[in-house]
Amino acid sequence: MTRQSDPASRWEVSPIGIVHSPFHGQADIPRQPAFAGERAIGTVTVFPPYAGGLADLEGFERIWLVCWLDRAREPRMRVTPYLETGERGLFSTRSPNRPNPIGISPVRLLRREDAVLHVADLDLLDGTPVLDIKPYVPRIDAFPDSGEGWIRHRNDPPKGPGHEAT
Amino acid sequence: MTRQSDPASRWEVSPIGIVHSPFHGQADIPRQPAFAGERAIGTVTVFPPYAGGLADLEGFERIWLVCWLDRAREPRMRVTPYLETGERGLFSTRSPNRPNPIGISPVRLLRREDAVLHVADLDLLDGTPVLDIKPYVPRIDAFPDSGEGWIRHRNDPPKGPGHEAT
Numbered sequence: 001m002t003r004q005s006d007p008a009s010r011w012e013v014s015p016i017g018i019v020h021s022p023f024h025g026q027a028d029i030p031r032q033p034a035f036a037g038e039r040a041i042g043t044v045t046v047f048p049p050y051a052g053g054l055a056d057l058e059g060f061e062r063i064w065l066v067c068w069l070d071r072a073r074e075p076r077m078r079v080t081p082y083l084e085t086g087e088r089g090l091f092s093t094r095s096p097n098r099p100n101p102i103g104i105s106p107v108r109l110l111r112r113e114d115a116v117l118h119v120a121d122l123d124l125l126d127g128t129p130v131l132d133i134k135p136y137v138p139r140i141d142a143f144p145d146s147g148e149g150w151i152r153h154r155n156d157p158p159k160g161p162g163h164e165a166t
Numbered sequence: 167m168t169r170q171s172d173p174a175s176r177w178e179v180s181p182i183g184i185v186h187s188p189f190h191g192q193a194d195i196p197r198q199p200a201f202a203g204e205r206a207i208g209t210v211t212v213f214p215p216y217a218g219g220l221a222d223l224e225g226f227e228r229i230w231l232v233c234w235l236d237r238a239r240e241p242r243m244r245v246t247p248y249l250e251t252g253e254r255g256l257f258s259t260r261s262p263n264r265p266n267p268i269g270i271s272p273v274r275l276l277r278r279e280d281a282v283l284h285v286a287d288l289d290l291l292d293g294t295p296v297l298d299i300k301p302y303v304p305r306i307d308a309f310p311d312s313g314e315g316w317i318r319h320r321n322d323p324p325k326g327p328g329h330e331a332t
């Protein structure tokens with residue numbers, strides 16, 4: 001017998017740390033953080049009660065930042081994605097405006113100084129609260145050939161001078 | 167000027183749906199869901215207010231289930247991972263027992279029937295509340311060569327008859 005579902009359940013989350021980034025508005029955030037280089041570097045400061053949990057994180061090339069997207073707006077179930085004309089179902093997009101505005105960002109861990117993580121490939125606004133940090137484990141997380149649905153055509157690399165196809 | 171960090175902040179999350187899986191206890195869950203085949207198949211039932219957000223999800227081979235790990239225990243900042251002898255910092259592990267017990271699972275989307283998603287490669291307990299669903303986008307999410315820190319030696323594929331190195 002399966003457990004009962006209860007749409008009225010509520011749980012509390014609270015920050016374990018905070019992002020410091022060069023991005024103060026959505027328009028500042030690079031569309032592809034992994035190709036934004038020096039522009040997308042920042043830090044995560046972890047609050048004292050949680051600092052002891054950071055041991056052994058160094059050595060991982062990437063970490064997941066699970067964040068509360070505190071400047072997200074009210075969600076709508078159909079949205080028009082960036083650079084698109086038609087509407088799509090919200091859950092088929094990466095819009096920040098979601099019923100639970102939780103973001104997952106696989107950032108590059110440059111180094112750790114005690115409770116401060118220096119990270120690159122950042123796509124988060126300055127001041128974003130961090131709810132969790134997990135190691136990025138390719139065997140669990142990486143599916144490079146996974147089929148992409150409607151987003152596929154947007155991911156064709158830009159063509160022409162100055163743009164390298166990757 | 168950066169935004170103020172406030173460790174005392176609290177936000178509420180609530181489920182958008184629920185997982186139905188064959189797993190009723192932690193010991194049932196396969197260590198590597200992607201290799202567990204038929205054993206790791208289940209469904210996600212999305213609650214009516216959110217069903218409209220599922221449009222266009224079909225066509226994505228994988229989706230992220232962002233879940234509230236409702237049977238997680240009190241977190242400790244140092245934990246002894248499965249099959250390990252020494253302690254590690256919590257945030258360098260994928261232990262479910264975290265300050266905010268949020269899990270991220272890249273499951274395979276088999277098909278959608280209205281508000282029910284049939285999924286494979288599932289590693290979640292039956293009845294787990296779902297907080298968010300996102301499309302898996304390799305360009306954002308897949309870093310197959312990302313260095314693994316202390317977990318590396320555990321990820322060596324098992325050797326010997328019956329085990330294929332992958």
